Amino acid sequence: xxxxxxxxxxxxxxxxxxxxxxxxxxxxxxxxxxxxxxxxxxxxxxxxxxxxxxxxxxxxxxxxxxxxxxxxxxxxxxxxxxxxxxxxxxxxxxxxxxxxxxxxxxxxxxxxxxxxxxxxxxxxxxxxxxxxxxxxxxxxxxxxxxxxxxxxxxxxxxxxxxxxxxxxxxxxxxxxxxxxxxxxxxxxxxxxxxxxxxxxxxxxxxxxxxxxxxxxxxxxxxxxxxxxxxxxxxxxxxxxxxxxxxxxxxxxxxxxxxxxxxxxxxxxxxxxxxxxxxxxxxxxxxxxxxxxxxxxxxxxxxxxxxxxxxxxxxxxxxxxxxxxxxxxxxxxxxxxxxxxxxxxxxxxxxxxxxxxxxxxxxxxxxxxxxxxxxxxxxxxxxxxxxxxxxxxxxxxxxxxxxxxxxxxxxxxxxxxxxxxxxxx
Amino acid sequence: xxxxxxxxxxxxxxxxxxxxxxxxxxxxxxxxxxxxxxxxxxxxxxxxxxxxxxxxxxxxxxxxxxxxxxxxxxxxxxxxxxxxxxxxxxxxxxxxxxxxxxxxxxxxxxxxxxxxxxxxxxxxxxxxxxxxxxxxxxxxxxxxxxxxxxxxxxxxxxxxxxxxxxxxxxxxxxxxxxxxxxxxxxxxxxxxxxxxxxxxxxxxxxxxxxxxxxxxxxxxxxxxxxxxxxxxxxxxxxxxxxxxxxxxxxxxxxxxxxxxxxxxxxxxxxxxxxxxxxxxxxxxxxxxxxxxxxxxxxxxxxxxxxxxxxxxxxxxxxxxxxxxxxxxxxxxxxxxxxxxxxxxxxxxxxxxxxxxxxxxxxxxxxxxxxxx
Numbered sequence: 001x002x003x004x005x006x007x008x009x010x011x012x013x014x015x016x017x018x019x020x021x022x023x024x025x026x027x028x029x030x031x032x033x034x035x036x037x038x039x040x041x042x043x044x045x046x047x048x049x050x051x052x053x054x055x056x057x058x059x060x061x062x063x064x065x066x067x068x069x070x071x072x073x074x075x076x077x078x079x080x081x082x083x084x085x086x087x088x089x090x091x092x093x094x095x096x097x098x099x100x101x102x103x104x105x106x107x108x109x110x111x112x113x114x115x116x117x118x119x120x121x122x123x124x125x126x127x128x129x130x131x132x133x134x135x136x137x138x139x140x141x142x143x144x145x146x147x148x149x150x151x152x153x154x155x156x157x158x159x160x161x162x163x164x165x166x167x168x169x170x171x172x173x174x175x176x177x178x179x180x181x182x183x184x185x186x187x188x189x190x191x192x193x194x195x196x197x198x199x200x201x202x203x204x205x206x207x208x209x210x211x212x213x214x215x216x217x218x219x220x221x222x223x224x225x226x227x228x229x230x231x232x233x234x235x236x237x238x239x240x241x242x243x244x245x246x247x248x249x250x251x252x253x254x255x256x257x258x259x260x261x262x263x264x265x266x267x268x269x270x271x272x273x274x275x276x277x278x279x280x281x282x283x284x285x286x287x288x289x290x291x292x293x294x295x296x297x298x299x300x301x302x303x304x305x306x307x308x309x310x311x312x313x314x315x316x317x318x319x320x321x322x323x324x325x326x327x328x329x330x331x332x333x334x335x336x337x338x339x340x341x342x343x344x345x346x347x348x349x350x351x352x353x354x355x356x357x358x359x360x361x362x363x364x365x366x367x368x369x370x371x372x373x374x375x376x377x378x379x380x381x382x383x384x385x386x387x388x389x390x391x392x393x394x395x396x397x398x399x400x401x402x403x404x405x406x407x408x409x410x411x412x413x414x415x416x417x418x419x420x421x422x423x424x
Numbered sequence: 425x426x427x428x429x430x431x432x433x434x435x436x437x438x439x440x441x442x443x444x445x446x447x448x449x450x451x452x453x454x455x456x457x458x459x460x461x462x463x464x465x466x467x468x469x470x471x472x473x474x475x476x477x478x479x480x481x482x483x484x485x486x487x488x489x490x491x492x493x494x495x496x497x498x499x500x501x502x503x504x505x506x507x508x509x510x511x512x513x514x515x516x517x518x519x520x521x522x523x524x525x526x527x528x529x530x531x532x533x534x535x536x537x538x539x540x541x542x543x544x545x546x547x548x549x550x551x552x553x554x555x556x557x558x559x560x561x562x563x564x565x566x567x568x569x570x571x572x573x574x575x576x577x578x579x580x581x582x583x584x585x586x587x588x589x590x591x592x593x594x595x596x597x598x599x600x601x602x603x604x605x606x607x608x609x610x611x612x613x614x615x616x617x618x619x620x621x622x623x624x625x626x627x628x629x630x631x632x633x634x635x636x637x638x639x640x641x642x643x644x645x646x647x648x649x650x651x652x653x654x655x656x657x658x659x660x661x662x663x664x665x666x667x668x669x670x671x672x673x674x675x676x677x678x679x680x681x682x683x684x685x686x687x688x689x690x691x692x693x694x695x696x697x698x699x700x701x702x703x704x705x706x707x708x709x710x711x712x713x714x715x716x717x718x719x720x721x722x723x724x725x726x727x728x729x730x731x732x733x734x735x736x737x738x739x740x741x742x743x744x745x746x747x748x749x750x751x752x753x754x755x756x757x758x759x760x761x762x763x764x765x766x767x768x769x770x771x772x773x774x775x776x777x778x779x780x781x782x783x784x785x786x787x788x789x790x791x792x793x794x795x796x
Binding site (some may be wrong): 114123125143145147148150155158159162187190191193194195196197198199200220223229 | 447448449450451452453473474541542544572574575577578580622644645646659660661662663
C-alpha cells in the first residue's frame, strides 16, 4: 500500500477519474480521501470470484454452501483455525451469499449486485464487522459508544484498516493499542439487533477474533447468542478457540478451517500477489500453513535474511567465537521476536533442504535453489553430522524464543550445539 | 451541480440536520452530507444508519446534480461565513467543489453520491397529522424514563400506541413508569398500531421541528416524522414491549394532594443531604402534613422539611429515590399533584390533580426499602 498525504498530488489524480484508475493489466488503483490522509490501494485484477476467492478449505466451503443452498443456516457459527487461513474471508463470503440478490447454484454469490458489493466493501447496513479497538481517553465503557472517545488519528487508522480488510479479506486488522473487543462494541451489536433491520432479509454480525472479547464482553454477548433473532446470523471467528468461554462454544456451530497446504499457498501467492514461482515455494514453506503469514513474509527482507542465516551457520562451523558473536549481534539487532522466529525458520528450512538432498539426492526437492552449492558442500563436508539433531536443536531455539528467552543467548546456545553436532 | 443561496438559509438547513451526522464512524461515507439539487430545490441528507434526516430549501439552482461533501468541514465553513450569498459550484466528475462568496473562495473535495447508503423504500401503514407542541410535550413527559439497559432492549425506547381515538405513550426503566394518554389527538387509525421509537429520534424531532403541525408515518420497521421541509426517519426497536398495564396498581387507596411547587422545592433542598449513592429521601405522612427527610451517614449530614398537604389516611413512611421524584414532578404541569399510595413497599402513583388538558398523565414510582 502506498500512502500519500500531499493534497497537490490528490487533486492531480482527481482529474483522472472517479476515485480509481484502471491499470493496463486489469488491476484497479483505488484511492479514497479520508479526513487526514489519502489512501491508495492496488487491487489485483479480480479473477477470483465468490467462493473461489477463498484459498483451499474445500471441506469448510462445501459445508457452508450446502447450508445456504439447503436453507439450513444456524443462528451462530464459530470459525476456528490458525490465523490467516481464511476464516474472516469465508465469513464475508457467507454474508455475501446470504444477502445476494441473484444467488447462483450451490450458494454462489453473484459479486455484482449492490448487496454483494456493499458486503465486500464492509459497508453494508445489515452486515456488521466487529473487531478489537483501542480504548479512548476517559472512556466510560458503560455509556460511550466504542468510537466516541478515540482521537481523529485513531479513527482514520481504523477506517484505513477496514478499507484494507475490504480490499483483501485475508488482511489482518492491526490497530495500535487494540487488545480487546470492547464491551461497548458488544452493546452496540445488541442494540442493533434489537432494532428493526435497515433492509429486509438477513442480518449478519461477524465478530472477528472473538477470543479478544474480555470476560465482561463475552458474558454480555452470551445473551445475544442465547436468544437468537430471526434472520440474524452471528459468525464468530477465532484463532484461539481455547480462550473462548465454554458457554460461547456450546452455543455455536463450529466450522474448522484447516492449515493450508504449501501448494495452495504457493499457488495463491503466484496468482494473487504476482510472486515468482521459486519465491512462492520458499514463502509457502515458511508460512506454516497460513496465507497471511506468507504475505507478511513477502514484505520482509527475506532474501537478505536467508544469506544472514547461512553466514551465521558458517560462523558457527568455523569455530570462531568472534564471528559467531558478530553474526548473532547482527541477527538479533531488531530484537523483534516475530522476525527472530522467522530467522530460525529459515535456518530450519535450510537444514531441511540438506536432509532432503541427502536422503533423495534430488536437486529439485531443495527450496533454497540459489544456495544449492552451499548445501551440497555442507553435505559432503559434514556427511556424518545428523541433520535430524540439527533440526531438533533449531526447533528448540524457536521454542526458546517463543518462550521469551534472552534472544542472543538462545542464538549462541544454538551455535554451540550446531558446532558440537557437526564435529562430533 | 451549481446553486446560489443566502448563507443564513444554508446554515440553518445544515444546522437542522447536523445532529444526525455521526461524530465517529467506522464508515467514512457517513461523515458526509448528501446534497441533491433539482431545479430550485436543494435537499440535504445525513444519516448514522439508525436515523436519517433530510431537509430541503429553496435555492437559485443553475445546474442539477448530487454529491457528497465532508459534513464537518461544510458545516463549519458555512457557519463561519459572513452574511450574504454563497455559490456552490461542484464539478461532478472530479468532485471538486467551490464555495464562492463576495469576499473569498473555499475549495473542498467531495465523493460520489452513489456511495451514500440508500434508504430502503418506506411504505407507511399509518399516517397521522399531529400538533407539534402537543406531541413534543408527550415526548418530553415520557422519554426521560427510558431504560439504558441493552439487556432489555424494548424498554430503551418509548412505546407509542395509536388507537382509533387516542394516543398513548409509555416509557419505563423498571424503577419507574410513565404513561401519557392523549384523548384529543385523534389518530383515526382503523387498527391498533404499536411502535417502539428510540429516544434519540424523538429528541431530534423535539429539537429540529418548529412548525405547528407535523406528520407521523410508520410501518413495522421504521417511523418517519415530517415537519414541512424536514423529515426524520428512524429504525424502530423491533421487540415486544412488556405488558405495562399489569404493573399499574388499581387499588392505591391512600391519597395525598399537595402543591407541586412546594413538594418539588422541598425535595430539591432536602435531597442535597441524601446519600449520594442511594439518593434516598424519606416521606412521613400523617395528619395533613408531609415531612420529607434525608440523612447521609457517611458525611453526617441530615435535613428535613415539613410541607402542608391534604392527607387524612393512616400514618405511613415511605422512601423514594429523590432524583426519580424530581424528574417526575418536573414534568407534571399542574398546580397540585396527587400521590396515591398503597403500602411502603408497593408502587406509588403520581398524577396531576385537577383539570386536565386532554392528556392523562400517570407516573409510577417504585419505593425504596427503608432500613428502620
